[in-house]
């Protein structure tokens with residue numbers, strides 16, 4: 001959410017443009033990226049004096065074995081700096097679990113009583129500062145009211161540390177998220193590294209929560225309302241340069257200098273050579289945040305954005321707004337923190353939070369490679385086909401450090417692919433989501449190769465993985481395999497990006513295919529750079545190595561991977577089939593298109609089904625649904641009239657791309673239902689108009705989707721409900737606050753769901769009959785998630 005930009009736009013339109021030019025867009029000076037550079041400007045307060053080296057430290061606790069479970073032995077330097085290092089044993093990241101917080105209190109009590117203590121540095125032994133409060137501890141508390149005293153204890157602990165009156169420095173390398181950043185916000189000085197892994201953020205909103213360790217208050221005082229709201233309402237993290245620019249950190253250094261600079265800073269804060277920074281606001285920010293008209297506009301804009309983005313379905317953003325507003329009107333005393341923790345506990349008890357935490361858990365679980373063997377080492381990836389799909393795959397592959405060959409039939413086709421990638425990277429560069437250095441490296445990693453280029457064979461001779469993204473044509477795909485097998489080494493994995501052709505047919509042994517064991521399906525979603533899901537489809541003969549390799553590369557490309565069975569539509573499109581039929585049935589019954597879209601947006605889908613069809617293309621939706629209708633889904637594809645879309649394709653109404661689908665598009669945002677579509681629908685429906693209730697529309701579409709997901713689980717097309725949830729949330733945007741189809745079933749109650757489906761089956765037909773698995777769960781009262 002570009003809150004700042006939006007507010008500036010509003011204010012600018014109110015005769016403040018000149019002020020904006022003079023003040024609001026003034027460039028902010030960035031800090032030198034490493035300590036060595038900072039040290040050259042030694043008179044600046046940004047350049048701390050040389051640190052007493054870590055090797056001069058004397059052990060504070062000189063036990064031979066480790067004294068604390070979650071911290072390394074704390075050291076006190078000769079100048080009285082205590083270096084406290086978070087170090088969760090046997091875990092990749094540090095979290096603030098209940099036990100860590102308990103031990104932190106004990107540690108502090110011991111440390112604070114030492115008169116030699118002059119200042120403190122908090123840092124970590126891992127490539128992670130702190131990933132936040134422990135999400136699983138929060139989930140494990142059944143009665144969420146019990147979280148209030150737990151958070152109160154944490155707050156008392158932070159206050160107690162502050163009361164000791166010694167300067168505290170947070171030395172951050174790697175993620176400092178949620179409660180981790182909140183810990184740093186209690187410190188007097190924050191230093192972070194310029195490593196790409198360093199990111200600072202308050203992502204609690206993504207878990208349906210709010211920052212409960214004082215974050216809503218402390219972040220707002222530090223960086224101002226607009227920037228704090230932007231961070232807290234979107235949950236997005238910021239990198240070192242942005243963190244410095246907005247005043248979230250005071251200093252940025254190279255990782256190798258972090259500890260010594262932090263110690264030197266702590267010493268400087270004690271002896272007065274370094275001053276604690278006071279938050280500063282630009283003139284424009286003061287106008288917006290500190291004047292009644294500015295505040296009025298600011299809150300109006302924030303409210304509008306939250307309403308638009310959440311559809312009223314997510315309580316957390318509203319609670320965050322409430323806490324910040326409360327804090328601004330109760331700025332002194334501890335009331336504002338009390339209010340914050342009470343709101344936190346309320347949110348933690350919501351079903352939305354439970355669902356969103358479920359998604360986090362599922363995403364984490366899906367990062368684990370399910371294969372029994374190690375993936376093959378992959379250095380070079382060849383992408384066949386430089387269309388939208390191929391270029392997108394090449395882009396995400398190059399971004400993650402692989403060498404990429406982008407092959408197509410001629411220079412023009414390769415050029416289009418390269419242009420697509422370059423334009424995307426230029427956008428990132430412009431938005432400061434990528435440095436010029438990264439841009440240059442990425443572009444240099446991709447080698448375009450047109451058919452017939454003399455070096456093709458040489459390049460392919462060292463490819464470890466080939467991903468094919470050409471037309472959906474079985475013969476063509478097999479011809480490509482033949483070419484590739486001739487040029488590549490024996491270990492090279494061949495991944496086919498198909499949405500419709502069975503992997504088994506592509507990999508069937510024959511003159512074209514000699515290494516079927518190396519073939520696996522990798523089904524990407526379009527547009528590849530922004531869609532988070534990847535379906536990985538082994539056929540019966542796929543080797544464990546090939547599967548493991550596809551999974552590892554997909555995960556490294558930033559995708560959440562689910563392994564699915566080789567059946568028509570795989571998982572996501574298979575579930576989409578029954579929805580498309582049901583949409584055609586509802587349209588045939590005379591439900592207006594806008595009503596359909598509105599109902600499903602209210603259900604929580606990011607866009608309604610009519611808009612979705614126009615966006616993916618009426619031709620694509622029509623092809624998928626007719627393909628699935630002729631596949632093995634039987635009665636589950638019944639009950640509609642797919643000529644709705646095939647007629648449209650014949651008319652050339654293919655959706656947004658042709659400016660004419662269900663809607664007529666006249667601009668980026670302008671769309672309406674034109675007279676030709678109204679006339680067509682009149683003919684299609686026989687003039688019927690239905691005033692079906694919103695709930696009935698939602699249930700008719702949702703039941704068919706959810707039933708198909710359950711049938712996929714019954715038929716072992718997906719491995720478990722976790723994969724089923726993540727697949728539909730990330731693949732088609734199934735309401736994230738419902739947590740996916742299986743969490744949704746658990747929340748509604750499978751028994752009730754089955755009753756609803758049976759009711760529809762009685763009146764509308766067998767396409768609504770619940771699958772056996774749903775009937776079994778309804779009978780036993782079992783839940784999909786524990």
Ligand SMILES: C/C=C/C(=O)SCCNC(=O)CCNC(=O)[C@H](O)C(C)(C)COP(=O)(O)OP(=O)(O)OC[C@H]1O[C@@H](n2cnc3c(N)ncnc32)[C@H](O)[C@@H]1OP(=O)(O)O
Nearest residue numbers: 092095131132133134135136175177178179203212213364
């Ligand atoms: C009042 C305060 C409230 C809060 O603070 S709520 C929590 C807010 N924090 C977050 O939402 C951050 C969540 N975590 C992440 O975004 C990522 O993780 C990281 C960026 C920190 C690291 O990513 P990567 O390097 O890819 O590792 P990985 O596979 O995601 O996680 C490694 C292990 O760490 C566990 N983990 C990560 N964060 C937390 C957490 N906040 N609470 C509990 N566990 C966490 C995972 O589950 C997994 O565990 P396993 O290895 O057993 O699968």
